[in-house]
Amino acid sequence: MSDRTGEIFERQFDSIRFHVARDDAHWMERYAKRDRPVKMVTDFGCGVQFTPHLMVETLAVCERLGIDTLGVVGPQFCCGQPYRGDGKDASGDAMADHAFDRMSRLQPLAMTQWCGAALAQFSKRAEAGAHSAEVVHITGYLARRVEELGDAAPWQRRVDAKVLVHLKSQDPMPFTDRGPAMRQSDMVPAMLERIPGLEVVGELRSLPSSLPCEEGMDKRDDAGIAQLKEELAAAIKTAGADRLICVHHQCFREWGSSRAMAYKCSTTSPCWRRPWASRNPTAITGTGNSATRTRLSSKLGNSGPAGE
Secondary structure, three states, X not given: OOHHHHHHHHHHHHHHHHHEOHHHOOEEOOOOOOOOOOOEEEEOOOHHHHOOHHHHHHHHHHHHOOOOEEEEOOHHHOOOXXXXXXXXXXXXXXXXXXXXXXXXXXXXXXXXXXXXHHHHHHHHHHHHOOOOOEEEEHHHHHHHHHXXXXXXXXXXXXXXXXXXXXXXXXOOOOOOOOHHHHHHHOOHHHHHOOOOOEEEEEEEOOOOOOXXXXXXXXXXXXXXXXXXXXXXXXXXXXHOOOEEEEOOHHHHHHOOOOOOEEEHHHHOOOOOOOOOOEOOHHHHHOOOOOOOXXXXXXXXXXXXXXXX
């Protein structure tokens, strides 16, 4: 493992340990044989580990939607993209081969992928196998499940909000076939409108200067950040929205200091009864004031893991 690749995995590992209490980390980091097959494996990939509360919420959403899933994360389940970013394609392919084999041994009917690069890599391997599980993006799987349930979805209360949905112009990962991953994002507005009381009033794909999630907030000075905030506020006002929802975790992470920010999995997360045990809520949410941070938390059931 190269120094750069090892550093990437180490930072991901540290992020989860720093942000998520052990009792909330309901996923597998090292392969272990299970007593029974699982209906679905959810492979979280690399980037979301820097906003790991979204991993906690995703598994909670799956539980409330009646999806039998096992979350997996870490190098043993990685598609190898960190190696490819170092120009070591053979090492990346070997890593993907081993990860796909481990997930296959769990005998799922579906392997849902959070990462677009993982979707591309594991889809190729599934297509080459005679009896492989379905490989699908987690967004598409959740959208399909919400549509299947229809009016029977276990919503517990309304979310009276008008939302502007931020859809990325392209997947940030540097791989060739972005299409399948990007098409999943187009399902989000319809999925959100299934939530009682929530109205999607528009989509945001660009700003007059540029999208901070595609250039990075760290590359901007104070004046540039202030300009972006003004542009974002203007876009929200023009759309008549009172919330902005990000489809991609990178956008949520980069724009997280905005108090108008929410994330799609937060939108369908359960009604929490106590704060979930984050070791550093400020670092996760991007704002030190969780009372004013917007999080559309509706509204699937009151049991299960606790959270905010």
